[in-house]
Amino acid sequence: LVVGLFAGCTPKQQTTTEGGNTPAETKPVEKRVMRIGIGLNEDHPQFKGLEKFKEELNKKVDTIDVQLFANSALGDDRAMMEGLQLGTQEGTCPSTAPIGNFVEEFKVFDFPYLFPDEASADKVLDGEIGQELLDSLSAKGMKGLVYWENGFRNLTNRQVEVRKPEDMKGLKVRTMENPIHLAAFRAFGANPTPMAFGELFTALQQKTVDGQENPIATIYYNKFYEVQGYTTLTKHLYSPFVFMISQKFWDESTPEEQEAIMEAAKIARDHERQLNREANETLSKELEANGMKVIELTPEEQQAFQTKAQAIYGEFAQGKIAEYLDRVQKELAK
Numbered sequence: 170l171v172v173g174l175f176a177g178c179t180p181k182q183q184t185t186t187e188g189g190n191t192p193a194e195t196k197p198v199e200k201r202v203m204r205i206g207i208g209l210n211e212d213h214p215q216f217k218g219l220e221k222f223k224e225e226l227n228k229k230v231d232t233i234d235v236q237l238f239a240n241s242a243l244g245d246d247r248a249m250m251e252g253l254q255l256g257t258q259e260g261t262c263p264s265t266a267p268i269g270n271f272v273e274e275f276k277v278f279d280f281p282y283l284f285p286d287e288a289s290a291d292k293v294l295d296g297e298i299g300q301e302l303l304d305s306l307s308a309k310g311m312k313g314l315v316y317w318e319n320g321f322r323n324l325t326n327r328q329v330e331v332r333k334p335e336d337m338k339g340l341k342v343r344t345m346e347n348p349i350h351l352a353a354f355r356a357f358g359a360n361p362t363p364m365a366f367g368e369l370f371t372a373l374q375q376k377t378v379d380g381q382e383n384p385i386a387t388i389y390y391n392k393f394y395e396v397q398g399y400t401t402l403t404k405h406l407y408s409p410f411v412f413m414i415s416q417k418f419w420d421e422s423t424p425e426e427q428e429a430i431m432e433a434a435k436i437a438r439d440h441e442r443q444l445n446r447e448a449n450e451t452l453s454k455e456l457e458a459n460g461m462k463v464i465e466l467t468p469e470e471q472q473a474f475q476t477k478a479q480a481i482y483g484e485f486a487q488g489k490i491a492e493y494l495d496r497v498q499k500e501l502a503k
């Protein structure tokens with residue numbers, strides 16, 4: 170029996186009950202619904218992570234009914250975060266890039282070539298700096314639980330074998346809605362345009378844009394090889410996800426539920442990172458098997474992109490962002 174899923178219900182009424190066959194004297198368990206949406210599809214490690222979260226949470230408490238929505242069914246990253254604020258959904262797992270539009274400091278993660286590898290990213294994200302940034306979301310109605318992984322982003326495009334920034338000249342590249350990403354791609358020589366992820370495949374297919382940038386797992390599971398000819402392993406940016414729920418849902422949870430949510434989120438994080446790292450390691454071959462040319466860059470070729478990106482640091486490293494950037498760089502140098 171599902172009640173309270175109709176438009177206009179307040180979140181408090183959005184509960185489900187179970188136990189139609191329980192004896193009259195047993196009170197049915199009242200469950201609060203936690204609707205979690207993402208932009209990626211069911212094949213992506215991110216969705217597997219959400220399934221893990223649900224499974225682990227259900228082992229610990231029976232008062233939360235987790236419902237999962239893939240494929241931007243609840244909207245794009247920005248709309249889903251607004252959904253958390255408005256109470257139209259309870260959870261999501263956006264890339265950090267659109268979070269910068271809500272909490273400025275998150276833009277520290279948008280500087281290209283900031284993290285050299287995944288281990289460095291884990292160190293910062295799972296440490297003090299990462300936690301401070303998660304905590305800053307609460308003031309915006311979002312409870313940041315833990316960081317999951319989107320991963321190192323790579324360029325794909327339809328028509329050009331890109332090996333150096335000059336090869337990107339005039340290439341129309343979709344980026345996430347983030348000013349630093351736009352500036353970075355302009356610095357590379359491309360013609361970038363921001364777009365929600367849910368519109369991307371069609372835009373590539375209809376040639377509204379020539380290319381895009383995402384980690385290997387997304388390029389593969391979203392079948393971008395059907396509409397793109399080339400992947401260049403630029404690895405220009407490590408992209409974290411933040412697994413978050415609405416502050417309201419968190420505040421309405423008992424201490425026992427809060428502990429269970431946090432534990433399940435961490436187990437799911439470890440699972441998701443592992444699957445994602447395996448995917449990013451192994452799926453290049455599958456892209457080639459599906460007709461894409463995958464271009465590996467020499468260290469010198471990668472350095473040419475890095476040099477272009479370095480030129481935009483000054484413009485965006487201002488105020489709080491500059492402070493965080495400095496702290497991240499010091500932490501990485503340790």
Ligand code: TK8
Nearest residue numbers: 208209246263264345366
């Ligand atoms: C999915 C996005 C996606 C991101 C993007 O909602 O927009 O390119 O990399 O994973 O978060």
